[in-house]
Amino acid sequence: MNDATRSRRHAIADDLRQRITTGRILPGARLPSETDLADRYQVSTATLRNALAILQGEGLVEKIHGKGNYVRSPRRKIMYVGGWGILDPWTAAEPALRVTVRRSTIQAPVDVAASLKVPVGSPVAEFNCLSHEGDSPHGLARIHMPPDLVPAGVLDNGSAWREAAGRFALLGPQPAAVRETVCARPPTPEEASALRIGSASVVLSIHRIATDSAGRILEAAHLALPGDRFNAVFTTHHMTDERQARA
Amino acid sequence: MNDATRSRRHAIADDLRQRITTGRILPGARLPSETDLADRYQVSTATLRNALAILQGEGLVEKIHGKGNYVRSPRRKIMYVGGWGILDPWTAAEPALRVTVRRSTIQAPVDVAASLKVPVGSPVAEFNCLSHEGDSPHGLARIHMPPDLVPAGVLDNGSAWREAAGRFALLGPQPAAVRETVCARPPTPEEASALRIGSASVVLSIHRIATDSAGRILEAAHLALPGDRFNAVFTTHHMTDERQARA
DNA sequence: CAGTGGTCTAGACCACGAA
DNA sequence: TCGTGGTCTAGACCACTGT
Numbered sequence: 001m002n003d004a005t006r007s008r009r010h011a012i013a014d015d016l017r018q019r020i021t022t023g024r025i026l027p028g029a030r031l032p033s034e035t036d037l038a039d040r041y042q043v044s045t046a047t048l049r050n051a052l053a054i055l056q057g058e059g060l061v062e063k064i065h066g067k068g069n070y071v072r073s074p075r076r077k078i079m080y081v082g083g084w085g086i087l088d089p090w091t092a093a094e095p096a097l098r099v100t101v102r103r104s105t106i107q108a109p110v111d112v113a114a115s116l117k118v119p120v121g122s123p124v125a126e127f128n129c130l131s132h133e134g135d136s137p138h139g140l141a142r143i144h145m146p147p148d149l150v151p152a153g154v155l156d157n158g159s160a161w162r163e164a165a166g167r168f169a170l171l172g173p174q175p176a177a178v179r180e181t182v183c184a185r186p187p188t189p190e191e192a193s194a195l196r197i198g199s200a201s202v203v204l205s206i207h208r209i210a211t212d213s214a215g216r217i218l219e220a221a222h223l224a225l226p227g228d229r230f231n232a233v234f235t236t237h238h239m240t241d242e243r244q245a246r247a
Numbered sequence: 248m249n250d251a252t253r254s255r256r257h258a259i260a261d262d263l264r265q266r267i268t269t270g271r272i273l274p275g276a277r278l279p280s281e282t283d284l285a286d287r288y289q290v291s292t293a294t295l296r297n298a299l300a301i302l303q304g305e306g307l308v309e310k311i312h313g314k315g316n317y318v319r320s321p322r323r324k325i326m327y328v329g330g331w332g333i334l335d336p337w338t339a340a341e342p343a344l345r346v347t348v349r350r351s352t353i354q355a356p357v358d359v360a361a362s363l364k365v366p367v368g369s370p371v372a373e374f375n376c377l378s379h380e381g382d383s384p385h386g387l388a389r390i391h392m393p394p395d396l397v398p399a400g401v402l403d404n405g406s407a408w409r410e411a412a413g414r415f416a417l418l419g420p421q422p423a424a425v426r427e428t429v430c431a432r433p434p435t436p437e438e439a440s441a442l443r444i445g446s447a448s449v450v451l452s453i454h455r456i457a458t459d460s461a462g463r464i465l466e467a468a469h470l471a472l473p474g475d476r477f478n479a480v481f482t483t484h485h486m487t488d489e490r491q492a493r494a
Numbered sequence: 495c496a497g498t499g500g501t502c503t504a505g506a507c508c509a510c511g512a513a
Numbered sequence: 514t515c516g517t518g519g520t521c522t523a524g525a526c527c528a529c530t531g532t
Contacts, residue, residue, distance in 0.1 A: 009520080177482060232428070498530075501528095502526080507519105508521095
């Protein structure tokens with residue numbers, strides 16, 4: 001056999017991946033039950049589950065306890081445009097985009113206070129955003145702002161602000177600079193359940209801080225985007241001469 | 248029991264995580280063998296391995312086939328500075344940074360040709376960079392450039408260029424713009440072995456394209472950075488007025 | 495309730511690393 | 514060669530979802 005057959009589980013994963021990516025199993029379809037698949041491939045259920053875990057990590061399969069394993073909808077990559085902070089117009093024009101925004105005012109806990117550079121316990125506006133595309137969750141955002149900078153009508157349905165929130169755009173006034181810190185990590189349990197991804201999956205985590213020209217912090221946001229669905233694009237113009245110093 | 252005891256493997260992972268993060272097990276130390284740990288926790292080896300897989304996903308434990316499970320060195324986050332393309336001076340000053348750079352000239356395959364916007368099959372300089380910190384691998388880069396833009400002395404030991412390569416800096420001439428596309432994904436098998444991380448782990452993958460003012464592509468790089476070790480920072484200045492259109 | 499995935503066991507055998 | 518982790522089995526039982 002070729003080296004793709006290094007292990008049963010990889011061979012099974014390869015076979016299923018082939019069937020999924022070539023359209024022989026359609027997005028949204030339910031796979032046969034794990035016991036059935038284990039019978040078909042002549043392996044134990046543990047091995048079959050291991051194969052499915054590989055595909056789940058790749059974002060091809062969604063496991064739902066008590067229901068079954070489902071093929072996830074096509075892996076169209078959604079663009080997050082750094083520095084702008086909004087999904088680009090091309091993807092933002094998606095038809096079935098639903099947004100859940102929940103606003104609350106909290107007493108700043110230490111981490112938020114540090115991000116916003118306000119005293120601990122001072123009032124802070126918090127937005128919890130969950131965007132869906134059809135039935136499947138898209139991305140998760142928690143945005144904190146000084147209360148006086150929150151624009152009116154953010155929660156109004158049909159409001160441009162509300163749409164912007166769902167697309168993870170900046171809500172406050174025009175910033176002078178945006179600093180985004182990006183990391184890749186496994187999801188927290190809350191993220192895993194909210195985004196319906198396995199804990200073996202991957203999230204692209206973006207901590208975004210917008211400041212005005214005086215250095216005042218306008219917004220601090222934590223975004224959690226399923227890694228298999230999102231690309232983030234950052235563009236830097238007009239490089240300075242710092243590099244030259246090396247030569 | 249409390250809810251941390253939802254499952255044996257989480258309980259075990261929690262216990263080991265506690266011992267590691269509180270310093271009761273020191274970085275670099277080898278854990279007892281899996282059979283010993285399974286005995287100590289009174290679980291099967293499969294369950295114990297499952298617990299270790301959780302910690303491996305968190306980057307706390309490094310598994311080495313035939314040797315044992317090792318506690319990884321402290322989770323100091325390394326900064327990748329976007330748009331600049333080099334680790335920042337603070338971390339770049341690390342003492343034990345070793346760099347392996349391998350240069351070759353290849354006939355551009357389709358993907359590289361597309362990135363560089365050159366004809367398929369035309370000669371392209373390829374750099375494979377692997378940076379280590381002490382014994383453990385850091386990050387992986389594959390950089391492609393038009394051959395005429397490669398500066399002299401890149402492979403010379405002690406050269407500033409060589410150091411820059413290991414720090415994933417831009418090698419070519421000063422670009423007018425750098426566009427970086429970031430995604431989070433599981434490692435490819437090659438990356439997993441080169442970076443000594445499990446395939447259940449996470450990499451921060453950066454595709455970086457540098458262009459000059461005429462739009463010519465100076466460099467195309469693919470970086471693979473262990474997600475648990477790296478943060479990438481991107482800063483955007485001088486926002487345009489595009490956002491205002493929404494209001 | 496039946497059917498599904500989630501967890502776990504107590505083994506077996508294979509592949510790797512170091513002596 | 515020996516001890517290690519890696520893969521796999523053939524079950525058992527629990528937890529969740531639908532009818």
